[in-house]
Amino acid sequence: xxxxxxxxxxxxxxxxxxxxxxxxxxxxxxxxxxxxxxxxxxxxxxxxxxxxxxxxxxxxxxxxxxxxxxxxxxxxxxxxxxxxxxxxxxxxxxxxxxxxxxxxxxxxxxxxxxxxxxxxxxxxxxxxxxxxxxxxxxxxxxxxxxxxxxxxxxxxxxxxxxxxxxxxxxxxxxxxxxxxxxxxxxxxxxxxxxxxxxxxxxxxxxxxxxxxxxxxxxxxxxxxxxxxxxxxxxxxxxxxxxxxxxxxxxxxxxxxxxxxxxxxxxxxxxxxxxxxxxxxxxxxxxxxxxxxxxxxxxxxxxxxxxxxxxxxxxxxxxxxxxxxxxxxxxxxxxxxxxxxxxxxxxxxxxxxxxxxxxxxxxxxxxxxxxxxxxxxxxxxxxxxxxxxxxxxxxxxxxxxxxxxxxxxxxxxxxxxxxxxxxxxxxxxxxxxxxxxxxxxxxxxxxxxxxxxxxxxxxxxxxxxxxxxxxxxxxxxxxxxxxxxxxxxxxxxxxxxxxxxx
Amino acid sequence: xxxxxxxxxxxxxxxxxxxxxxxxxxxxxxxxxxxxxxxxxxxxxxxxxxxxxxxxxxxxxxxxxxxxxxxxxxxxxxxxxxxxxxxxxxxxxxxxxxxxxxxxxxxxxxxxxxxxxxxxxxxxxxxxxxxxxxxxxxxxxxxxxxxxxxxxxxxxxxxxxxxxxxxxxxxxxxxxxxxxxxxxxxxxxxxxxxxxxxxxxxxxxxxxxxxxxxxxxxxxxxxxxxxxxxxxxxxxxxxxxxxxxxxxxxxxxxxxxxxxxxxxxxxxxxxxxxxxxxxxxxxxxxxxxxxxxxxxxxxxxxxxxxxxxxxxxxxxx
Numbered sequence: 045x046x047x048x049x050x051x052x053x054x055x056x057x058x059x060x061x062x063x064x065x066x067x068x069x070x071x072x073x074x075x076x077x078x079x080x081x082x083x084x085x086x087x088x089x090x091x092x093x094x095x096x097x098x099x100x101x102x103x104x105x106x107x108x109x110x111x112x113x114x115x116x117x118x119x120x121x122x123x124x125x126x127x128x129x130x131x132x133x134x135x136x137x138x139x140x141x142x143x144x145x146x147x148x149x150x151x152x153x154x155x156x157x158x159x160x161x162x163x164x165x166x167x168x169x170x171x172x173x174x175x176x177x178x179x180x181x182x183x184x185x186x187x188x189x190x191x192x193x194x195x196x197x198x199x200x201x202x203x204x205x206x207x208x209x210x211x212x213x214x215x216x217x218x219x220x221x222x223x224x225x226x227x228x229x230x231x232x233x234x235x236x237x238x239x240x241x242x243x244x245x246x247x248x249x250x251x252x253x254x255x256x257x258x259x260x261x262x263x264x265x266x267x268x269x270x271x272x273x274x275x276x277x278x279x280x281x282x283x284x285x286x287x288x289x290x291x292x293x294x295x296x297x298x299x300x301x302x303x304x305x306x307x308x309x310x311x312x313x314x315x316x317x318x319x320x321x322x323x324x325x326x327x328x329x330x331x332x333x334x335x336x337x338x339x340x341x342x343x344x345x346x347x348x349x350x351x352x353x354x355x356x357x358x359x360x361x362x363x364x365x366x367x368x369x370x371x372x373x374x375x376x377x378x379x380x381x382x383x384x385x386x387x388x389x390x391x392x393x394x395x396x397x398x399x400x401x402x403x404x405x406x407x408x409x410x411x412x413x414x415x416x417x418x419x420x421x422x423x424x425x426x427x428x429x430x431x432x433x434x435x436x437x438x439x440x441x442x443x444x445x446x447x448x449x450x451x452x453x454x455x456x457x458x459x460x461x462x463x464x465x466x467x468x469x470x471x472x473x474x475x476x477x478x479x480x481x482x483x484x485x486x487x488x489x490x491x492x493x494x495x496x497x498x499x500x501x502x503x504x505x506x507x508x509x510x511x512x513x514x515x516x517x518x519x520x521x522x523x524x525x526x527x528x529x530x531x532x533x534x535x536x537x538x539x540x541x542x543x544x545x
Numbered sequence: 546x547x548x549x550x551x552x553x554x555x556x557x558x559x560x561x562x563x564x565x566x567x568x569x570x571x572x573x574x575x576x577x578x579x580x581x582x583x584x585x586x587x588x589x590x591x592x593x594x595x596x597x598x599x600x601x602x603x604x605x606x607x608x609x610x611x612x613x614x615x616x617x618x619x620x621x622x623x624x625x626x627x628x629x630x631x632x633x634x635x636x637x638x639x640x641x642x643x644x645x646x647x648x649x650x651x652x653x654x655x656x657x658x659x660x661x662x663x664x665x666x667x668x669x670x671x672x673x674x675x676x677x678x679x680x681x682x683x684x685x686x687x688x689x690x691x692x693x694x695x696x697x698x699x700x701x702x703x704x705x706x707x708x709x710x711x712x713x714x715x716x717x718x719x720x721x722x723x724x725x726x727x728x729x730x731x732x733x734x735x736x737x738x739x740x741x742x743x744x745x746x747x748x749x750x751x752x753x754x755x756x757x758x759x760x761x762x763x764x765x766x767x768x769x770x771x772x773x774x775x776x777x778x779x780x781x782x783x784x785x786x787x788x789x790x791x792x793x794x795x796x797x798x799x800x801x802x803x804x805x806x807x808x809x810x811x812x813x814x815x816x817x818x819x820x821x822x823x824x825x826x827x828x829x830x831x832x833x834x835x836x837x838x839x840x841x842x843x844x845x846x847x848x849x850x851x852x853x854x855x856x857x858x859x860x861x862x
Contacts, residue, residue: 398744
């Protein structure tokens with residue numbers, strides 16, 4: 045293993061009493077795409093932070109090209125040719141693309157040689173095989189383009205190992221393609237890419253080798269040809285999972301709960317029509333930017349509809365505020381836990397009771413604290429929220445458990461119509477299966493459910509019917525028996541498939 | 546118990562006890578009942594407003610207009626008394642002034658959506674201007690005796706009216722903040738207003754209520770100020786807002802909202818009052834006292850950061 049560009053030998057790291065990494069050994073070869081997979085909490089983030097000098101290991105050593113090194117900071121790591129890009133890229137919006145690329149290694153001297161800088165930037169961007177105007181301001185760049193800038197920045201620093209942490213979590217399908225081709229371009233230049241992703245299909249398309257970690261321990265490293273998806277998932281969770289069984293037949297459903305006719309919001313989306321029955325799961329599929337979330341926001345009264353009609357249990361309603369939607373029994377579980385879903389610094393119990401605070405108020409508006417605590421305990425058991433105490437800050441929980449707290453908050457409102465927006469984004473395979481289980485159970489209890497999801501396997505696993513959106517319009521409504529991933533994608537992208545009723 | 550001492554309030558309690566001990570040791574007259582009452586009375590209007598300011602800051606807003614509302618209310622009160630109005634009628638008008646000022650802040654911040662820093666800065670300047678127009682360069686005094694008595698003398702035993710009001714508000718607002726649905730909404734909105742909106746809370750109504758409360762209580766404090774001093778001028782209560790905000794921040798209320806407790810604010814008030822009193826008894830000038838309080842505030846902001854940094858370093862090493 046002397047050829048390894050980056051090697052970890054028996055690295056361990058603990059925080060207080062918990063071991064985040066135990067005896068972790070890993071060798072990264074130059075010019076390979078090395079995928080690292082594991083559930084949330086498996087130790088991936090700690091591993092990245094150790095490789096990039098954010099944390100220092102308690103034990104073990106780090107070798108770069110066979111030399112033992114001590115990484116005290118990200119600057120140290122960069123000097124050794126190790127850099128990382130994350131889900132949310134960091135660019136300076138007021139600088140142009142070229143300045144952003146060279147932000148940390150501008151040529152010294154009092155004056156900038158703009159022409160040379162643009163030329164260098166052009167060359168680096170060309171190496172990545174993408175077209176991007178390096179003279180434009182960074183402010184208007186899409187997330188994917190910002191990522192390209194970050195990768196170019198790393199390349200300008202003569203990077204040998206580039207760590208990509210969930211780089212495609214917020215990208216649309218064709219942006220994912222572009223990122224994968226960039227990763228291949230990097231590899232062709234001899235850069236080792238460490239690719240961390242929950243999306244297993246990407247891993248099979250890009251990786252040369254896959255390392256599975258679980259509970260802070262190295263489980264296996266294998267060439268991709270020797271790995272199967274089931275085997276990988278089994279190693280990640282330590283047990284078998286049936287979450288991705290594809291649904292082929294719709295569930296038997298009850299009366300129509302929500303009827304939407306020609307719903308639209310001026311300049312955002314229009315012409316959305318569907319009937320949603322009790323116990324039915326309707327999935328909203330489409331590319332990023334198809335305005336699916338806006339339909340959810342309109343139904344929940346955050347950004348009210350300006351056209352069309354809404355009927356709830358047969359009676360026409362108008363919804364212009366979240367309060368009205370909630371009073372009608374509609375709940376919306378947001379896709380953005382951090383910004384819209386949970387008050388991260390408040391205790392778990394306060395987040396759970398947040399949307400149903402009124403029920404807890406007694407004389408003088410005093411909160412019934414006993415009932416509130418009991419409510420939290422009830423959901424801890426019901427949803428298996430893993431927390432030592434319901435009084436701890438919700439921000440200290442893992443993503444999957446935070447998602448369950450958010451679910452508990454909305455379940456407590458006893459909704460008749462429940463809208464989930466990307467219910468499993470950024471949570472691990474095990475928690476994902478649990479969330480799917482909860483959604484199925486709610487449907488079987490008669491709740492009418494709308495799931496907005498960019499994850500097609502998820503759509504196929506949950507939906508009774510699939511409503512496909514394209515550029516703010518309804519492109520089609522498919523029964524699950526006639527839906528396939530290929531057909532949904534074709535409809536969402538506007539190629540082939542004709543509109544269905 | 547040790548866990549409690551590690552909290553911000555625990556730290557404040559230790560500082561407070563240390564201040565008490567030093568004062569008692571070095572200034573023999575410190576422990577007299579009269580001195581204890583004087584110590585509150587000298588800043589009573591500020592500490593009353595600090596209690597409601599704590600709620601405003603918990604909500605991630607700020608109200609810089611409080612001192613100008615106090616000043617305006619004091620001036621209007623004095624002016625009306627001089628015009629021959631009865632105390633009761635003048636008080637009602639002053640409450641009306643507070644209500645109106647609060648509604649202006651509330652509408653501009655909660656409905657129109659202008660940042661409270663800007664709105665209340667403008668109102669701070671504007672109301673101060675009204676005060677100066679009403680009294681010009683003179684001072685207004687000659688209040689009926691019963692009013693100055695009410696401002697200075699004991700109402701319940703040796704406790705004057707303003708102190709009784711302070712303790713009632715302390716308990717009332719403490720319960721409101723920590724035990725009621727309204728208080729919970731204040732904290733959640735201060736933590737993340739978008740999360741609150743997506744949970745169906747009426748964010749602008751809560752904010753509007755707080756700004757009205759803030760101005761009305763400031764107006765009451767202004768009347769108390771007039772009654773205690775017996776005369777007012779155009780610059781009455783000038784600059785009080787900064788002392789008030791200092792008390793709240795030292796009490797551990799986060800300037801970014803969402804974090805803090807009424808107990809912390811109360812302890813911070815006790816510390817500032819006792820420090821000033823102790824230093825005064827030792828003939829230390831007001832300017833030095835102000836300097837000491839400033840250092841205390843900087844330390845209070847610095848310390849948690851240093852602790853966090855040390856913990857982070859330990860985690861990294």
